[in-house]
Amino acid sequence: MRIVGLTGGIASGKSTVSNLFKAHDFPVVDADLVARDVLKKGNTGWKKVVSAFGDDILQPDGEVDRPKLGQIIFSNPEKRKLLNRVLAPYIWFGIVWEVLKLWMEGFKIIVVDVPLLFEAKMDKWTKPIVLVWVDSETQLQRLMLRDSTSEDDAQNKINAQMSLDLKKSKADLVIDNTGSLKDLREQFRSILVIVTKPLTWTEFGFSRRGVALFLLSIVVGVLMYFQSSLY
Numbered sequence: 001m002r003i004v005g006l007t008g009g010i011a012s013g014k015s016t017v018s019n020l021f022k023a024h025d026f027p028v029v030d031a032d033l034v035a036r037d038v039l040k041k042g043n044t045g046w047k048k049v050v051s052a053f054g055d056d057i058l059q060p061d062g063e064v065d066r067p068k069l070g071q072i073i074f075s076n077p078e079k080r081k082l083l084n085r086v087l088a089p090y091i092w093f094g095i096v097w098e099v100l101k102l103w104m105e106g107f108k109i110i111v112v113d114v115p116l117l118f119e120a121k122m123d124k125w126t127k128p129i130v131l132v133w134v135d136s137e138t139q140l141q142r143l144m145l146r147d148s149t150s151e152d153d154a155q156n157k158i159n160a161q162m163s164l165d166l167k168k169s170k171a172d173l174v175i176d177n178t179g180s181l182k183d184l185r186e187q188f189r190s191i192l193v194i195v196t197k198p199l200t201w202t203e204f205g206f207s208r209r210g211v212a213l214f215l216l217s218i219v220v221g222v223l224m225y226f227q228s229s230l231y
């Protein structure tokens with residue numbers, strides 16, 4: 001099994017690239033969706049976050065007031081560390097669970113879209129790592145436009161993450177999304193060629209078929225051993 005890591009910075013274009021993967025029938029695990037589920041009212045992540053941050057971060061219906069929690073964590077590094085510490089194990093488990101379900105369905109190539117892949121040290125589980133890079137001015141402008149936020153708020157969010165240049169030095173493949181959507185689609189085509197290369201032996205060994213073959217060879221080996229010991 002090949003687990004492709006898709007990462008980038010806030011508003012660098014990960015969801016746009018993830019949609020291209022989906023359009024080519026790749027299964028995509030979205031860490032933001034997993035994190036949303038973890039934070040749903042009544043779930044363990046919700047309980048932990050309420051006990052760490054207090055009832056003030058809740059809406060009248062008991063759900064987490066996401067913009068309010070965002071305001072707190074994006075302007076305060078200590079609070080951000082606290083939230084990350086509280087939620088990280090549940091998000092990690094949620095991603096592994098989603099990957100496992102797709103593995104059981106027999107998918108050989110799975111894309112995991114994790115904004116904080118390097119920050120959360122999940123990079124060692126994915127190969128290749130595709131980074132969606134964008135220059136800092138374009139990132140700021142796209143974030144302000146998409147979320148209708150002020151420049152200060154948008155910059156706080158960008159500063160809360162590892163710089164895209166540092167991520168670039170750690171990634172295997174880089175998509176420069178500073179240009180148009182047409183440019184992006186062209187680069188995506190080259191990425192697709194690399195991502196769909198035949199599985200290595202190790203990747204095949206971890207695929208559902210590889211594991212089944214391994215178990216079958218053990219069963220056959222044991223049967224042959226007993227048959228030969230009868231004569």
Ligand SMILES: CC(C)(COP(=O)(O)OP(=O)(O)OC[C@H]1O[C@@H](n2cnc3c(N)ncnc32)[C@H](O)[C@@H]1O)[C@@H](O)C(=O)NCCC(=O)NCCS
Nearest residue numbers: 009010031032035066067069070084087114115116160161
């Ligand atoms: C703070 C929250 C409630 C704000 O919710 P909101 O709906 O406004 O934003 P959303 O979840 O869509 O996140 C948007 C982007 O913010 C960035 N981001 C989210 N959390 C963090 C964080 N802890 N540190 C840095 N960047 C973050 C990511 O790039 C993400 O794609 C939410 O982002 C959250 O629960 N964050 C903690 C969980 C987490 O780490 N998520 C990232 C998954 S790897």
Ligand SMILES: Nc1ncnc2c1ncn2[C@@H]1O[C@H](COP(=O)(O)OP(=O)(O)OP(=O)(O)O)[C@@H](O)[C@H]1O
Nearest residue numbers: 009010011012013014015016142146179180181184
């Ligand atoms: N090449 C492009 N040209 C113009 N706009 C783009 C381009 N790529 C993405 N966008 C726009 O930029 C914004 C951010 O893109 P997107 O939502 O894909 O980023 P993201 O990395 O998934 O963000 P987040 O980390 O917040 O989930 C969106 O409004 C999207 O439509």
